Each structure stands twice: as C-alpha cells, then as structure tokens.
Amino acid sequence: MKASILTVGDEILIGQIVDTNSSCIAQQLGDQGISVCEMRSTGDTREAITGALDELFALSDLIIITGGLGPTKDDVTKHTLAAYFGATRMAQHEPTLRHIKKLLGKRGIALGELNQNQALVPDTCEALLNLAGTAPGMWFEKDGKLAVSLPGVPHEMEYLMANEVIPRLKKHFSLNKIYHKNIATAGIAESTLAEAIAAWENALPPYLRLAYLPSLSGVRLRLSCYTADAHANIADEVEAYLRQLQPLIPSCIVGYDGDTLESAVGQLLKARGATMATAESCTGGRIAALITAQPGASAYFKGSIVAYSNDLKIRALGVFRDEIKEHGSISKVVVEQMARGAQYALHADYTVATSGIAGPDGGSPGRPVGTVWIAVATPDKVTSHKLNFGGDRERIILRASYSALNLLRLALTDDGNAC
C-alpha cells in the first residue's frame, strides 16, 4: 500500500513555517508498513488542491492532507474537498459541536460563528472528532482509494493520526511491515564513517539498504529492509550485522532507533546511580534544555548555572578572577574551574562546562568565532578540549552542546578510544 502526503498552505510555500507534519505522518505510516512515495506542499487555492489530489491519487492509494482547516477565513481546503468528493451539502457534526461548546465554556468564551462553522463537514465524509482542538478531521473514500484531511496544527494532527487515522487504517487493511534499524553515531564525520565501514557496507545483502543521515548531533545510519514479505528473522539477521559493525567504530555508536546523545547520557547516569549538572557560558542553557527535554530527567539532572557574565563565573562557580584576567574566560583553566565549581555548587557527580564565542561578534584573528572550550568533570578528574565550529550562532551553540554531551557520554563509558 502506497501513501502520499499533501500539505496545504501559502505559509509553507513562502517559507514562513517549516512543515514538520509530513515527517511525523510518514513515521507513523512507516511504523504500520505503509510507505510514502511523495510529499507535496501546495497553495490554498481550489485549483492547486484539486490538481494535487488528481496527481497523488494516480501515484498512491491513500492521501493524508494537512492544513487549511483553521477557524479563520484564509482556509479553502474544506470546500474544495467537499466539491472534489461530490458532497451535496455541509452537515453539522454533533460530537464536534458539543466538544467545541464545552471547550469554549471552560475558557468562558461564547460560541462564535467562526467556531460554529468548524463543526460543519461535507456530507460525503466521515468526521473524525478532534479532542485536541476544534477542527474535525475528515475521512473520504473514492473509487477504493482514501483521502484523510487533518488540521495543520501539529499536536491536533498528531492526536487525530494516533487516535483516529491509524486505528482505522489497521482495521481496513492488512499491512506489511517495513523493517528499519537506526544506528546513532557521534563524533565522526560522514566521509570518515563511510570509509571506516566500507567493507562491512559492501558485504550487506541486496535486500538491506544503508543510508547516511547527517545532522548536528551526529551521523545516523539507517538499515532498511523493504522486501514486502521481510524474512521472519530479519531482526536477528540485522543484529548479527550490527555486532560486526560495532568494533569498526568503537565508542562512536551512541545507540539504536530512538536513542539520542541526551537519552544515552541519561541511561548511563541512571545505570550508575549518578547525577549531572552543567555550567554554561556560550551554550546559554542549551545543554540543560536538551537534557531536561527527556522525560524523567529529574532522576539524574541536578540543574545548571548559566554564567554569561564573568562576575557570575566568579561568584556562582568559584572561578578565580586572576585566572580570567590572565587567560581570558575562554580558556582551559577557566572552563575546567567552571566544571569543578558546578560539581560543588550543584552537588553533582558529573558536570560539563562550556565557554566560547558563538558570534557573530567577539571573534579575533587568534580566537575566531566558533572557538569553544568544553570541560568534563567526573568524580575522578577534569578534562577539557578546545574545539572550532563553523557556521552561524545557532549552529555553533548546537554543535558545542552536542559535543559537550558526547564528551560526557565518553567519560561515562570510560572509553579511551574516542572517535
């Protein structure tokens, strides 16, 4: 079964918002063995939507449409779908109207016309009650093919996918699974990684496909088996290949599938019953935000001191004023004192500290924008690294944050063979 995804909205075509819905929908379909053959974004005009539906139905059996269902008048999707799927009138969806009234009542807002109209759906669709918002989803069938229209607000789309769309797809179709295995790596460049594992990659059987997915946190490898009737023991087979891969890139493998640097650090800390904290200058709280984005982080994360000013590095982290005077705040000695100071101030077993120049200003010939010192303190010792990152401010901050997490991960695995 093939699917396609259609995103409707001028705000996407002019680049004002990034379409995150399509990747989320593709993941959920992929988990059910439904592969996506195309994604499109088109403007919110009748012609564009109708044309896209015609072309996507020619390619696929299922179209998931998002966007164009908000309460305001820049939305034409619903009326275009009504015409496309031969509706004779708009019908009130009573469960949606009751839900909207209840929702507004809670907030003490009277039911306005805009919200009332959201309960109207074409009479040829099955309405999907949206408990995460006000606009209902719409399920259309035509000539044995399906189109499902969902609101563009991400958490509303996610609610409807999980609670209405996926369960209905499971009921209607017997689905083949696609097998994917992801390997998260850190601290190794794509081309270095490719050369290190070339022999292993070339020996993979033809039904296993390998992809390299670089990102700021590291290169993710993805092994996919697209065979319609994947071997019953494909998981075991892949495990055997992974056992061969591991020694080729020791200490670069962060984890598998949903694992990330931040979740790997959390797992290592929990396994040791240890705690961590951060002392951040140039990363400005980003490392703490990455760590605390993990559910259950309070089990191992004590907190952070974001010390943007030298004054605060001295008072809150115990850095010596004289060291800052002599070496500058972006130096080995200062970043190591920050990491040590955070262990004391925040009562943590492990800490990471950062100090650098995120730019765009503040660089100098000997110390350009992108220069970052990172220190890791463990119960045994403190070590530090001077790194140079390219790119703009956002990129430098994120790469420094991920590098700090990777250095902490390596300290927690006690592995000297750092990538």
Added chain:
Amino acid sequence: MKASILTVGDEILIGQIVDTNSSCIAQQLGDQGISVCEMRSTGDTREAITGALDELFALSDLIIITGGLGPTKDDVTKHTLAAYFGATRMAQHEPTLRHIKKLLGKRGIALGELNQNQALVPDTCEALLNLAGTAPGMWFEKDGKLAVSLPGVPHEMEYLMANEVIPRLKKHFSLNKIYHKNIATAGIAESTLAEAIAAWENALPPYLRLAYLPSLSGVRLRLSCYTADAHANIADEVEAYLRQLQPLIPSCIVGYDGDTLESAVGQLLKARGATMATAESCTGGRIAALITAQPGASAYFKGSIVAYSNDLKIRALGVFRDEIKEHGSISKVVVEQMARGAQYALHADYTVATSGIAGPDGGSPGRPVGTVWIAVATPDKVTSHKLNFGGDRERIILRASYSALNLLRLALTDDGNAC
C-alpha cells in the same frame, strides 16, 4: 517568474528528518519576488526524480533541487541529473577539487575516492563552488528553464543560495518584488484574534491578503500583496492599516517581520539599559537558551539558575524550605521566591521564574501535568500567574517558556491591558 522546490531523499519520505531546506529556499526566493508554487519531496530513485522534474518544469520556470549529493553511495541524484540534462560525460571541477584537498589537508585527512568523486559534475552544468562543504552545486539550463541542484546539508545549501544562486538569478532576470508584512502577536488565541480584528480584516482592499499563522510562541499575521506591479507606496499603505490594527489588540503585538518574543524582550531591555536573568525549574534552561540564541544577548542577559531539585532552589535561589514543605515547589510563593532570589543571586534587574509539571509523570488530579507557575520580578514588584498547558512534555516546556517571555515583555512595557 514561478519556482518550485524538489527535495530528494528517502530519509525525508520515511519521516526521519524534517525538511527545513524548502522553507529556507522559499524565503530567499520570496525576498527576490520569486513565488514558489509547489514543494515536493521524492525518493532517491532515477524514476522518481525524472518524473518530478517533468511535472515541475510544466508548472514552473525554475526548480531548486536539494539533497542526494553527499559523499556516500546512497546518492543517485547527480547521475540522474546528468542523464536528464543530456551530459555526455562527468567533468572534473578543478576549483572544487582544490577546495576539497585544502579542506582535508587542514584536518590531516588524505584525499579518498569518495571525496574526489565529489568534484565530478555533468559536463552540461555550471558547477557552483561550495565553500561551506565539499559537494558543489550544479546549475542547468534547458529550453529556457533552469534547474539548480544543491547539497541537502542545510548550511551548505544556505551558503550556495546566498553566494551563488541568488546573485545569478538577479543577474539573469528582472524580478518583481512580492510585498509581505508580518505582525507577531502573543497571548491571544487564533479565534479570539480573528474576532477582535474581523471588521478591520473585512475592510482590507482585495490586493492585500491576510493569513493567520499560529505557532507555540503566538499567532503571526501576514499581510501579502501579490500584485505583479505592487504600488510604489504599498509600504506606506500597509503602515496606515497597521496603525488601525494596533488599538484593536493593544499589548498583543510583539513586533513586525523578523521580530520574535525573545528579540522584543532584548530590545526592551536594551532601551532601558536593564538586565535580566532566569530561574528555571520545569523549563529546564529553555528560556535561557531562547534568550541567548539572540546575537548580542550578553548585553542584557546575566545568566540563569536551572534549579531542578528543591535542594538547589533552597541553596542557590534562597527559597525557604518551610514554604516548599507547606505549599509544594509548584506554588505561587515558591515561584515568586525563585524570581526574587534570581534578582539577588544573578544581579539582574528583571527575572522570570518557572515551576511546574512538564510530564509525562508527576501529575495528580488537583494538579495535572501542564500546571505551571510563572513569576516575573521587576525592580518594583513580583507578580505570578498559574497557567495550564496541554500537550506533551516538549510542548508544555516550550509554551511555558514563551508565556514567561511574554509576561516579561508585558512587565517591560508596563502595559496593564495584557491579552
């Protein structure tokens, strides 16, 4: 002139990565008056790419293609383009080869075959030297239409767009400007906003189009003038409409065009010569990260104490242990003490503090997941608000962070008419 954007890569179709390139490209084209009529993502097979090129050339004069040019072997884009654009052979692009050698030399890596191949391009294209990476861009012309292929790594694509593609487009075409004006709002729901400004919106002339773009930080309004020959005085005309809009939603307008909550807070602080700091529990450093993502934040941002543990709230922020015992850490009195404590501990004029339950665990019937207390301390007083956010952990953390920034913004504007 119409453009379309084609993103190549299975990693997008399976939802593993979010396509951020398309929105970035669309913005840059839009700034030059080139409107994008369609975006597509397709798999990295010869058939899919060729089919997409045929269909997109039927719709548009320019196709910007990203992805499928990395050093590793999962890329087929370059060879498909060579065939599509009638190349007879692959030619070495000497500036690219010199650049790759220099780049690898700096890192002490020998030139491998994978990297050497990146300097090969179809002989029918003009190669675009990529100083941000190794894979060159490729500029093809066919039957008076253009296709430009760029690497998928975002900062490499951005480099080539800014330094090679846009300058060439400007030289080749006389471009009409599209006029956009963005109004960033905060603290007001989309439907409430729509009803508050309905009369104003209905009185807009037909050549001005209004769109509502909701996000976690607030609803952005976008006024667009698509007329090919936009009035010379369109900017003045829009200014006049904005003056009418302002009193309809007092204190909800954060700023215009590129302004955001975090940049608005920065501007207000700089105008007052004042400083700020944060004391974060449930937001885990996210507010500090948002603030420090702004270039020049060190002029007004002192730092942050991320106090995940009660122990740290007591020691670092001076919260009374007895208050935590009596009221719990998610309470008015504790969050106000945190904000006050941060003023003293971080020597800041203004502070925001957060304490709440980001979930998924930790909720109770009387205090569900999503309950967040936010306090703002100014030199004059401390105030606090209890808010309830829906959604998952990430959403709750971000909404709490943006709400905190908006409350700080309102405190800095001394405006009692909070939305």
